[in-house]
Amino acid sequence: MREPFEDRSPLTEATFYILVSMAVEPKHGYAILKDVKEVSQGRVALSTGTLYGVLSRLLDQGLIERVEEEEAGETGRVRKFYSLSRCGRRRLEAEMERMLGLVAAAQRRLAQSGG
Amino acid sequence: MGKRLVGLYSCMLAWLPQGFREEFAEEMMQVFAARVREAGSCGNREVFWTFIKELRALPGLWLVAYQRERRVSNMKTWESSAAPDDRSSWGAALAAALPLVGFVCVFAMAGVARRLLGAIHLEVLFRLLWADAMRIAVMPIVFYLLLLGGLLAAWLKDFPRWSYPYLGWLLVFLVPSLGSSGLNDPTLWRIWGPLLVTLLLAILLRPSLKPLRALFHGWRQDWTLSVFAVLGIVAFLNLFDEMPGPREAWQSLCTAVLVVGAIAYMRISSRTGRVAVLLGSMVVSVALGAGVRAYYWHGLSDSVVGWAAWFVVLMAPALFSAALRRLRPSRLAGQ
Numbered sequence: 001m002r003e004p005f006e007d008r009s010p011l012t013e014a015t016f017y018i019l020v021s022m023a024v025e026p027k028h029g030y031a032i033l034k035d036v037k038e039v040s041q042g043r044v045a046l047s048t049g050t051l052y053g054v055l056s057r058l059l060d061q062g063l064i065e066r067v068e069e070e071e072a073g074e075t076g077r078v079r080k081f082y083s084l085s086r087c088g089r090r091r092l093e094a095e096m097e098r099m100l101g102l103v104a105a106a107q108r109r110l111a112q113s114g115g
Numbered sequence: 116m117g118k119r120l121v122g123l124y125s126c127m128l129a130w131l132p133q134g135f136r137e138e139f140a141e142e143m144m145q146v147f148a149a150r151v152r153e154a155g156s157c158g159n160r161e162v163f164w165t166f167i168k169e170l171r172a173l174p175g176l177w178l179v180a181y182q183r184e185r186r187v188s189n190m191k192t193w194e195s196s197a198a199p200d201d202r203s204s205w206g207a208a209l210a211a212a213l214p215l216v217g218f219v220c221v222f223a224m225a226g227v228a229r230r231l232l233g234a235i236h237l238e239v240l241f242r243l244l245w246a247d248a249m250r251i252a253v254m255p256i257v258f259y260l261l262l263l264g265g266l267l268a269a270w271l272k273d274f275p276r277w278s279y280p281y282l283g284w285l286l287v288f289l290v291p292s293l294g295s296s297g298l299n300d301p302t303l304w305r306i307w308g309p310l311l312v313t314l315l316l317a318i319l320l321r322p323s324l325k326p327l328r329a330l331f332h333g334w335r336q337d338w339t340l341s342v343f344a345v346l347g348i349v350a351f352l353n354l355f356d357e358m359p360g361p362r363e364a365w366q367s368l369c370t371a372v373l374v375v376g377a378i379a380y381m382r383i384s385s386r387t388g389r390v391a392v393l394l395g396s397m398v399v400s401v402a403l404g405a406g407v408r409a410y411y412w413h414g415l416s417d418s419v420v421g422w423a424a425w426f427v428v429l430m431a432p433a434l435f436s437a438a439l440r441r442l443r444p445s446r447l448a449g450q
């Protein structure tokens with residue numbers, strides 16, 4: 001089986017928050033939307049179209065997976081849940097390291113100029 | 116208002132490509148409906164703005180979805196196109212051999228027709244209709260139609276493995292000096308018009324670059340296909356029109372050897388075996404042709420250097436492709 005393509009380019013803000021949102025437990029689409037808004041403190045309000053565009057790409061890249069389908073109570077509707085794959089977790093951690101590196105570099109430079 | 120907007124949103128999702136729609140549209144509808152319900156608690160104005168925000172995201176989504184659909188479709192094409200180590204069906208093997216069989220038939224029929232029409236003096240009529248005799252015009256046209264039909268089918272089916280001998284024949288028409296007799300100069304130009312019409316028809320029936328991509332991918336994936344394409348040209352190079360009498364029989368025999376090679380190539384699964392039957396059939400066919408010529412001219416008339424040069428030219432794409440495949444892994448390993 002082909003290995004998922006290891007993309008090292010920086011994640012967009014929306015993609016980053018979507019991955020963060022799935023870090024704790026699998027979530028369905030609407031829960032991801034709400035969680036992203038909450039985690040970003042209202043700064044990132046995703047639309048349905050943007051969310052599913054990102055989800056389809058993350059699925060193709062193997063960064064997330066559909067974990068289960070569950071009937072939602074009386075309606076009998078099927079809900080699909082999404083969770084971080086192992087590869088997705090590594091990608092998220094790598095992105096955090098990259099961001100921490102950026103922040104550390106900026107802090108060092110600011111400390112020099114301030115001193 | 117909410118229900119109407121959900122219905123409207125559903126209509127807009129119908130514009131998404133089929134694959135994406137089947138995978139995500141239902142979920143998107145559920146999420147959109149939930150968002151509208153949530154916004155509804157703050158009044159119609161909030162519902163309206165939620166709808167506008169969702170609308171703004173749709174063009175971007177369409178773009179993403181169509182790119183994804185194209186990517187998935189390309190991958191399917193590549194996976195279904197000539198896998199190097201798969202054995203083809205008998206149907207595909209016969210389709211591959213058809214242009215060579217057609218070539219044999221042209222000779223057999225041309226011989227019969229010449230004698231028949233010569234006997235009843237109808238040849239004059241054909242001489243009036245065509246600049247050349249029936250022997251070098253009408254029969255080859257039947258053969259051209261077979262080739263063009265094959266090329267059209269090959270385009271529609273993304274150039275599967277069986278189509279390569281048809282492509283090899285195209286080289287005969289692209290390089291007129293390849294012809295040595297029979298189908299050469301007087302008739303070669305006649306293919307250009309029908310070839311152009313076939314190309315236009317193919318583009319009309321399937322206006323896509325996918326067939327060309329599949330052709331290129333097939334060639335890159337399996338370099339033996341380049342050797343396979345050359346079979347038709349070998350049949351053409353074997354043409355010899357000097358000797359009267361049993362010429363058609365000898366010509367048919369030379370080509371029949373190539374037919375066996377083509378069918379064996381399609382039915383054998385190992386790459387080494389394929390190349391062996393191809394080269395074997397070419398060598399036997401050329402040796403037979405050279406033998407007949409030597410008998411007629413009382414000695415070998417063809418330049419050995421000339422034949423060797425043709426062989427290198429015809430094998431160049433295969434050698435180039437094989438060299439690329441050998442170089443690439445070592446280069447990657449060196450990185």
